[in-house]
Amino acid sequence: MQQFLLKNFDAVRTAIAILIGMLICVLLIILVSSSPGDSISIFLFGPFSSQRTIASIFEIATPIIFTGVALSIAFQAEQFYIGAEGAFYITAAVGTAFAVSTSMPWFFHIPLILLVSGTFGGLWGLIPGYLKARFNTSEVVTALMLNFVALYAGLYLINNFFRDRAAGFMVSFRLPESAELSRFIDRTRIHWGVVLALVVAVWAYYFLYHTRTGYEIRTVGHNPKFARFGGINVFKVIIIVHILTGAIAGMGGMVEIMGIHRRFNWQDLPGQGWDGVIVAIIGRMHPLYVVAAAIFLGYLRVGGQQLRLMSDVPFELVLVIQSAIILLITARAFLSQWEARMVIRQASEEAES
Amino acid sequence: MSTLLESIFSVEFFFAVLRVSTPLIFPALGVAITAMSGNINIGLEGIMLIAAFTGVIVSIYTESLMLALLAGVASGIFFGAALGYFHLKLKADIILAAVALNFLASGLTIFLLIVITGGRNTSALRSLTFPSFHIPVLRSIPVLGPILSGHNIMTYVAFLSVFVYYVVMFKTPLGLRIRAVGQNPDAARSVGINVDRVKLYALMISGVFGALGGLYLSMGYVSWFSRDMVAGRGFIAVAAATMGGNLSFGTLLGSMLFGLVNTATIYISSLDIPSDLVQSIPYLATVIVLAIYSARNFAPRKRKAGSAHHPENEHHEKKP
Numbered sequence: 001m002q003q004f005l006l007k008n009f010d011a012v013r014t015a016i017a018i019l020i021g022m023l024i025c026v027l028l029i030i031l032v033s034s035s036p037g038d039s040i041s042i043f044l045f046g047p048f049s050s051q052r053t054i055a056s057i058f059e060i061a062t063p064i065i066f067t068g069v070a071l072s073i074a075f076q077a078e079q080f081y082i083g084a085e086g087a088f089y090i091t092a093a094v095g096t097a098f099a100v101s102t103s104m105p106w107f108f109h110i111p112l113i114l115l116v117s118g119t120f121g122g123l124w125g126l127i128p129g130y131l132k133a134r135f136n137t138s139e140v141v142t143a144l145m146l147n148f149v150a151l152y153a154g155l156y157l158i159n160n161f162f163r164d165r166a167a168g169f170m171v172s173f174r175l176p177e178s179a180e181l182s183r184f185i186d187r188t189r190i191h192w193g194v195v196l197a198l199v200v201a202v203w204a205y206y207f208l209y210h211t212r213t214g215y216e217i218r219t220v221g222h223n224p225k226f227a228r229f230g231g232i233n234v235f236k237v238i239i240i241v242h243i244l245t246g247a248i249a250g251m252g253g254m255v256e257i258m259g260i261h262r263r264f265n266w267q268d269l270p271g272q273g274w275d276g277v278i279v280a281i282i283g284r285m286h287p288l289y290v291v292a293a294a295i296f297l298g299y300l301r302v303g304g305q306q307l308r309l310m311s312d313v314p315f316e317l318v319l320v321i322q323s324a325i326i327l328l329i330t331a332r333a334f335l336s337q338w339e340a341r342m343v344i345r346q347a348s349e350e351a352e353s
Numbered sequence: 354m355s356t357l358l359e360s361i362f363s364v365e366f367f368f369a370v371l372r373v374s375t376p377l378i379f380p381a382l383g384v385a386i387t388a389m390s391g392n393i394n395i396g397l398e399g400i401m402l403i404a405a406f407t408g409v410i411v412s413i414y415t416e417s418l419m420l421a422l423l424a425g426v427a428s429g430i431f432f433g434a435a436l437g438y439f440h441l442k443l444k445a446d447i448i449l450a451a452v453a454l455n456f457l458a459s460g461l462t463i464f465l466l467i468v469i470t471g472g473r474n475t476s477a478l479r480s481l482t483f484p485s486f487h488i489p490v491l492r493s494i495p496v497l498g499p500i501l502s503g504h505n506i507m508t509y510v511a512f513l514s515v516f517v518y519y520v521v522m523f524k525t526p527l528g529l530r531i532r533a534v535g536q537n538p539d540a541a542r543s544v545g546i547n548v549d550r551v552k553l554y555a556l557m558i559s560g561v562f563g564a565l566g567g568l569y570l571s572m573g574y575v576s577w578f579s580r581d582m583v584a585g586r587g588f589i590a591v592a593a594a595t596m597g598g599n600l601s602f603g604t605l606l607g608s609m610l611f612g613l614v615n616t617a618t619i620y621i622s623s624l625d626i627p628s629d630l631v632q633s634i635p636y637l638a639t640v641i642v643l644a645i646y647s648a649r650n651f652a653p654r655k656r657k658a659g660s661a662h663h664p665e666n667e668h669h670e671k672k673p
Binding site for chain 2: 137144156159278
């Protein structure tokens with residue numbers, strides 16, 4: 001048991017953090033709800049109550065898998081590029097502009113749009129990446145600034161050149177049908193983007209854990225000095241992770257438009273880039289765990305929506321729990337004393353035997 | 354064009370610039386003081402929101418402006434200290450911890466708003482507000498008078514805070530320690546400075562500045578709390594402070610540049626100028642300024658060390 005706990009200590013820590021988060025949630029519901037028992041069961045089991053709610057878990061998770069996987073790559077190299085939000089947004093705007101101004105059969109159109117948006121997202125990520133690699137400019141600050149630039153540039157592009165004035169509100173023209181990712185389950189909005197998201201996650205896993213460059217990325221994250229003395233080209237690694245993060249997050253934005261909205265309708269940053277930070281942390285920056293984390297986040301969100309509809313507990317409960325969970329997971333010293341005690345006990349047991 | 358210039362170079366315009374800059378100056382000082390201690394604080398967004406909320410709720414229930422102010426500032430200090438606790442004691446990365454705290458602030462304020470007042474997006478009850486006042490002598494100066502006089506008291510506090518920041522930072526032992534810790538933590542430690550404690554103090558002071566900014570938003574700028582009302586000002590503050598090199602006067606100018614552009618976009622929105630593009634200019638400018646700063650700082654160090662030496666990476670290194 002002890003050996004098992006020690007071996008998987010990170011997973012145990014994460015599980016305990018999630019457990020504490022859920023416990024806080026139950027406590028808050030008991031505090032504020034007039035019928036706590038009902039509210040708790042609505043929150044926990046509501047997401048599985050119908051085909052529609054189960055489907056929304058995956059609809060919510062799809063774009064977050066993209067941004068979460070994207071950020072995992074940057075975070076693994078200890079690059080705190082928090083610009084997924086901006087990349088997600090502006091790439092969707094540019095991708096929409098490209099999609100509505102071209103027309104061809106879908107089997108050319110969709111791959112081409114994905115290629116264009118991936119390339120654009122990569123270039124967007126390259127800006128903070130180059131500045132960080134070349135001049136050691138804080139990628140945190142440049143990415144934050146570029147999020148705002150993305151917002152205003154995206155608004156400018158859509159509202160001035162691709163705005164559908166026939167629609168009553170500020171949206172772009174509708175995508176041509178050849179650019180739509182079709183929905184493959186009746187009466188849901190689950191679309192082929194979910195498959196793309198999984199492919200991207202599996203590819204990112206393979207890339208990070210089974211290729212030379214992936215190894216270099218992780219080494220730079222663990223110990224940049226060691227990486228440098230070990231002959232790893234840190235400049236190259238920093239550039240690569242930023243490009244990949246921008247590309248994947250950006251592609252996620254465009255996929256969300258192609259699968260769910262079918263036209264660009266964001267007048268503000270939509271938030272999936274920040275959600276990506278949450279699932280990257282909960283999934284401990286491992287692309288496959290990030291998929292699970294995104295589905296978990298989707299589950300929490302749908303639970304929150306159910307609460308809002310059917311109980312007296314506000315949706316925002318979910319935001320409180322998710323931040324409590326990621327706070328505990330990012331706290332590296334959380335439970336570290338317990339771990340240390342187990343290590344000592346294990347060592348002394350081994351010494352005795 | 355001449356009407357545009359007339360409306361921009363009007364007394365009302367510059368009055369509005371000061372008003373719009375106020376909730377940027379406070380958090381920018383908060384960012385600056387943490388930056389001086391060697392940390393990037395992107396948590397001002399959450400600190401402002403929590404303080405804005407606390408102020409409104411306390412003012413509604415106690416009908417005392419003083420208590421609202423104290424409670425708001427206390428909530429800011431608490432939030433700053435919480436960020437410090439997670440970063441310094443529990444070894445969380447400060448960027449990720451701040452992102453988490455921003456989420457927490459956004460959720461917690463609305464959660465409590467609904468539970469306490471029943472309002473879904475805004476507080477239905479109006480809060481007390483900080484008073485505006487005219488400065489007797491200043492008021493009678495022709496052009497400057499109407500621009501500088503008649504503001505909310507928090508606007509004057511903001512300008513005073515810039516001076517306070519300067520004094521604390523450059524004229525007190527605490528300021529000296531903060532700068533020492535920021536420039537070279539190992540050297541600071543070697544002369545007996547408790548590095549973690551100094552960083553904690555910097556975060557707590559940044560909580561005070563952030564709280565004042567948040568309080569002004571909900572109890573001066575408007576008189577209610579609404580969902581996510583800080584609207585990115587905590588992030589703009591990072592830009593403003595960075596642009597000003599985290600110095601007192603520079604941070605003030607940086608904040609006012611953003612205030613100026615934001616006000617101008619309101620004025621030109623009726624004209625045929627793409628206001629979206631205009632609004633993106635200060636952010637782009639920040640990226641460029643930041644790149645130039647770091648290029649300049651980077652060049653000599655590189656030559657001295659003989660190899661690419663990244664102090665930032667060391668700061669982010671995983672702690673054992």
